[in-house]
Amino acid sequence: MSEQIQKFTITIDGKSIQVDPGTTILNAARMIGGEVVPPAMCYYSSLKGSGGKCRTCLVEVSKGSEKDPRPMPKLVASCSTSVMDGMEVKNKSSEKVIDARKGVVEFLLINHPLDCPVCDQAGECHLQDLAFEHGVGQSRYEFERRTFDKVDLGEYIKLHMTRCILCYRCVYTANQLTDNREHGILKRGDAAEISTFIEKNLSNDFIGNVIDVCPVGALTDKTFRFRSRVWYTKPMDASCSCDKCNGNAVLWMIGDEIARVTARKDQYGEVKEFICNDCRFNKKEKSQWNIEGPRKISRHSVISANHYEREIPKHTVLLNKA
C-alpha cells in the first residue's frame, strides 16, 4: 500500500475537489468556494461540537459514495456530515434544498423582531444576509413574537435575547475559551434562552468573544452599542503586544477615534484567533496599537459595499497593473 493518505473526491453542484477523509461537506464546499458554499448560521470551525442546529446548511446527497451510490433519503446538515469518496452533493442545484432553506429562513425569522433599522448588528448581521439571499420577501407569521428584556452580562456585554437564533455558538465559546461553565441555555423549545449562571456577571478574560461569534445582534459590545452604524466606521487591521492573547485585532475607526475593537473574521464570519477582553474593551487609544492598514472585508455585505476598501470583481481588468 502506498504511504500517501488517500484523498476523497466529492462533487458539489458539478464541481469536484479532493479532500482529506473526515472533512465535512461544508468545508469541502468552502474549499471549492463561490456559489456551491451552503450558508451556515450555527457551525463555527474553531468551536468543537458546534453545528447541526440551524439547518440552513442542509444539502441533498444524490450519491452516497462510490461504494454505496444510493442517495441519502433526507437532506443532511452539510456542516456535520463527513465526505465519502465519490459522493455527489446538490446545493443550489437542488429544488428540495432551496425549498427547505426557504423554510428554515422563515422559521428563523418568525420570532425575530425584524427591526434592523434600530439594531446595532445591522450591516454585519448574518441573519440579514441569509434572509436577503435565501429567504422569501414576505412572512406568513401573524402572531405575537417572542420578546425578552435586555440584560447586562457584566460590564461589557449586552444580551438582547429577542434577537437570538439559539445557534449555541456563544455557549460553546464560553465553555471552550473560559474556565468556568457559567453561560448556557435555560428552558426549552421556543422558550429557551441564553443566560448566565443565576444572572452572574461574565467576567472571564476571554468572554468578550461571545460578541464576535454571535451571528445576530443578540450579544453586543456595550462600549460600542449605538455609537455608530457599522458602515460609517473604517475597519483597520492592527496589532499590539499583549500577554493574554496574540493581539491581532481589527479597529473600527470613526475619524481618528477607535470606536470598537473586534477579532479578525474570515470570509465566513469566523474568528480564527480569539482576543482577550483587555484588547477588546480597554485599548481604545491609537497609541496602544500598531496599525497595519485597511482591513479587507470579503463578505459581500453593506460593510464592504459602502466602503472605500472594496473587493475588486474578478472580471475587472486592472489596466495599470497589466
Next chain:
Amino acid sequence: MARKLLLNNVHIEGIHNYDVYRKNGGYAAVEKALKTMSPEDVVEEVKKSGLRGRGGAGFPTGMKWSFLAKPEGVPRHLLCNADESEPGTFKDRYLMEKIPHLLIEGMILSSFALGANQSYIYIRGEYMFVLRIVEKAIAEAYANGWLGKNILGTGYDLDLSIMPGAGAYICGEETALIESLEGKRGNPRMKPPFPAIQGLWQRPTVVNNVETITAVVPIVNEGGDEYAKIGIGRSTGTKLISASGNVNKPGVYEIELGLSVEEFIYSDQYLGGMKNGKRLKACVPGGSSVPILPHYLVCKTANGEDRLMSYESLADGGFQTGSMLGSGGFIVFDEDQCIVRNTWNFARFYHHESCGQCSPCREGTGWMEKVLHRLEEGHGTIADIDLLWDIQRKIEGNTICPLGDAAAWPVAAAIRHFREEFEWHVNQPKESQIRNYGLVADKSFQTENA
C-alpha cells in the same frame, strides 16, 4: 386462547414482591442463561425470536445488539428507556408497577448478553411512585444475589441503577436520554456516531425500551424459535397495547401480534366496543406521533383487507392510507370528538416538548400550534389549512431528531383525512363552537386523494 408472555402472572397477589415472583418461576431465565448459555447464545436466541423494539421504531433487537462495538478494555452499557411520555402510552408503567422483577430479570439477561457490568433504568420523573417500586425490587434482587458481584457464582458482575428524568418528553429520545444521564441538558445528539459506537460517556451503549427488555425473559425461557411462532410474518411475539379513548374497556392489554383491529376494538375479551354505542370516528393506533386513521381505514386497509395489529398491516398503504404500530398507544375517537381540537392538542404537546435545538422544530411546532388554535376557535381561514400543510412539510425530515417528524405527522394525517372537517371549522365558525362535525365521508371508494 391468546398467549400472554409478560402479563401472564400479573394477577397473582403480591407478585411485585421478590418471594412471590421467585415462587412463580421468576429468575429461572437468569439461572438458565448464566449457567448454561454464553452471552452470544442469548443474542442468538433474541435474533431468532424476531423481537423488535417496543419503544416506537420497531428496530430488530437482535440486530441492534449485534451492532454494539466491543473495543478491548472499554466498558459497555445497557440503558433501559422507561421515560414513557408519548401521549396515549402507559404500558411500561403498568409493567414496572405490577411486576417490577420481570424488568430486572430482563435487565440481567440483556446486560449479560451485551457484556455490560453497569446498567441503568432511566425512568420518567412523573413516575416517582413507580421508581419507588422498582427501587425496592432492585434492593431485593441485590439481597438475593441476582445483582452485584459474582452472580450465582458464575463470575458475572452487574450493578443496576435507576435514575429519574425531570419531566421532559425529549429525554425519551435515546441520545437525549444519554445526555441527561450524563448530567447534562437533554438535547438529542447528532448521529452518527450512534450510541452503539459512542453512547454513555462515549462508550458503546444499547438503549432499549422497558417492554423490549422484559420480552427477553420469555425468549430465554422458551427459546427464540418458540417466541417467533407467535405473531405474523416479521411481527413476532406479543405486544402490550395501551388502549384509551371512547371504548368500553380502556387499559393495558397483551395481544398476540396479528390480532385483527376489529376484534381488538369490538370483542369483549379486549376493548368491548365503543362506549355508549357511538360510532367510531378515528383511531391513532400507536401513540400521538403516528398518523391518525379515519373510521373507514381502521379495521380495513385501503385494499379492503383486514387491518391487523402488526407492524406491517398498520403501516399498510404508507402514510397515504396507513399508520404505524409505534409504541402501541391505541387511542379511539367516537363521533363526538373534534379532530381539529385533538390535532391542536397534540401540536400543543410537541411545541411544549421541543428541546429547541434546531430551528424547524423549535419555531415550527409553536407556529403550528397557534394556527391550529385559531382554526379550532373558529377564527381560521382556508389559507391556514394550506399554511399548516406547508409548515409540517418543512419540518418533516429536516430536523436533528425524530421529534420534528413526530410533530409533523399527526398534523399531516389530520389534514389528509379530515380536511373537510377543517374547512367546516372555517366556513361554519359559530356552529363549530357548539357541535362536532361527526364522521367524515368514506373516501375508500374514491381514487387517489391527497
